[in-house]
Amino acid sequence: MFMTEWSASIQNAGCAVDWQKKLNLSLNNKQWSATIQPIAEKLANGIRLSVDDGVILYRHNNLSELGMLANLVKHSRFDNKVFFNSNVHINQTNICVLACRFCAFRRSKKQNDAYAMTVDEYIKEMDKFAEHIDEVHSVGGLHPDWDIDYYVKLIRTAKEKYPDISIKALTAVEVKHLSNLSNIDFSETLKRLKNAGLDSLPGGGAEILNDDIREIICKGKESSEEYLEIHRQAHLLGIPSNCTMLFGTIETIEDRLEHMDKLRKLADESSMLQCFVPYPFLPDSSRLPQAQLATANEILRTIAISRLMLDSIPHIKAYRMNIGDEVAELALHYGADDVDGTVRQESIMHLAGAKSSLNYGTYQLGKLVKDAGFLPIKRNTIYTEFNEFQVLPPKRIRRLSVIQS
Numbered sequence: 167m168f169m170t171e172w173s174a175s176i177q178n179a180g181c182a183v184d185w186q187k188k189l190n191l192s193l194n195n196k197q198w199s200a201t202i203q204p205i206a207e208k209l210a211n212g213i214r215l216s217v218d219d220g221v222i223l224y225r226h227n228n229l230s231e232l233g234m235l236a237n238l239v240k241h242s243r244f245d246n247k248v249f250f251n252s253n254v255h256i257n258q259t260n261i262c263v264l265a266c267r268f269c270a271f272r273r274s275k276k277q278n279d280a281y282a283m284t285v286d287e288y289i290k291e292m293d294k295f296a297e298h299i300d301e302v303h304s305v306g307g308l309h310p311d312w313d314i315d316y317y318v319k320l321i322r323t324a325k326e327k328y329p330d331i332s333i334k335a336l337t338a339v340e341v342k343h344l345s346n347l348s349n350i351d352f353s354e355t356l357k358r359l360k361n362a363g364l365d366s367l368p369g370g371g372a373e374i375l376n377d378d379i380r381e382i383i384c385k386g387k388e389s390s391e392e393y394l395e396i397h398r399q400a401h402l403l404g405i406p407s408n409c410t411m412l413f414g415t416i417e418t419i420e421d422r423l424e425h426m427d428k429l430r431k432l433a434d435e436s437s438m439l440q441c442f443v444p445y446p447f448l449p450d451s452s453r454l455p456q457a458q459l460a461t462a463n464e465i466l467r468t469i470a471i472s473r474l475m476l477d478s479i480p481h482i483k484a485y486r487m488n489i490g491d492e493v494a495e496l497a498l499h500y501g502a503d504d505v506d507g508t509v510r511q512e513s514i515m516h517l518a519g520a521k522s523s524l525n526y527g528t529y530q531l532g533k534l535v536k537d538a539g540f541l542p543i544k545r546n547t548i549y550t551e552f553n554e555f556q557v558l559p560p561k562r563i564r565r566l567s568v569i570q571s
């Protein structure tokens with residue numbers, strides 16, 4: 167599918183090639199409120215929304231109208247399709263030299279429940295899921311002793327055993343940490359990881375790309391510019407990546423929009439930022455009492471505004487691990503087109519208070535998409551292969567035998 171009308175290059179990542187034309191038609195066929203009309207006109211004509219437009223959208227009292235606008239943009243790009251993949255999360259260590267104030271996952275080396283997987287232990291984790299997955303998503307703490315050599319060995323061993331499983335691993339701050347420990351620059355670090363078998367970078371660790379805020383919520387992490395530079399260097403080496411936003415800590419609405427603006431400008435350079443994953447800060451077990459926790463209204467609004475602001479990033483994810491299945495279903499009507507993957511095990515969000523179900527198989531995920539009213543499409547990590555997913559219920563085993571033949 168998607169052979170002619172749908173582009174499957176890394177850059178277009180499954181978008182309809184004529185999506186802007188479709189959008190123009192659908193936006194001009196609707197009546198909009200006086201507040202939304204000028205914004206709809208900009209979108210119809212392919213004019214990028216400004217940060218001020220984003221503020222207007224955040225303040226607009228008609229959430230449904232905002233959702234309709236975002237949904238039209240999503241439909242123009244992807245029609246009724248919603249993407250997911252079959253993956254597992256393996257967090258290789260929870261030992262971390264930093265102590266970000268929102269993080270419930272990290273441990274110091276001396277804590278009882280600190281762990282650090284050997285390469286063999288990591289491969290054994292993969293073994294448990296390998297038959298059912300096409301991606302392993304690995305992020306973890308900044309281990310004080312693991313430099314580039316450890317990760318090259320880990321990735322190379324995993325790739326040699328499972329060449330068909332895509333490795334999406336290491337957030338920007340982990341890349342920076344390896345680079346510092348190994349005394350090599352970002353580009354060389356990424357080059358060695360790529361040569362070992364790294365396929366793509368996840369987007370974690372962006373939080374809010376504002377250094378004053380980062381100083382308070384994640385002191386010691388990479389700076390905003392370093393986050394962007396690490397992704398830029400990855401793109402130059404042909405490694406696609408995702409990007410994220412952690413909202414609902416101490417940032418303002420303008421900070422969120424400036425964050426989106428920085429990301430879309432980076433995406434303009436290479437079109438290799440494939441997916442934006444906005445997720446709210448979860449309060450439990452954390453150390454940020456001044457956080458202004460996001461409401462469901464705000465989560466849906468943020469997803470819709472992401473869709474409208476991020477014209478150069480094709481996919482917007484409803485990250486169900488964090489926002490839960492119910493809000494994720496709704497988010498698909500507010501501009502999101504992806505629900506991530508089966509995940510199967512997850513610590514970072516769940517230690518912070520997430521309640522979303524783990525151990526989802528492709529059937530449950532496809533059903534979630536279908537129940538929300540969309541066509542489930544199973545994709546690969548980098549959005550270049552797509553298959554329509556048939557939601558067939560698992561076969562029931564009838565145990566009651568009435569007639570013996």
Ligand code: SF4
Nearest residue numbers: 262264266269272307
């Ligand atoms: S968010 Fe990452 S870098 Fe920060 S403390 Fe947690 S594990 Fe460490």
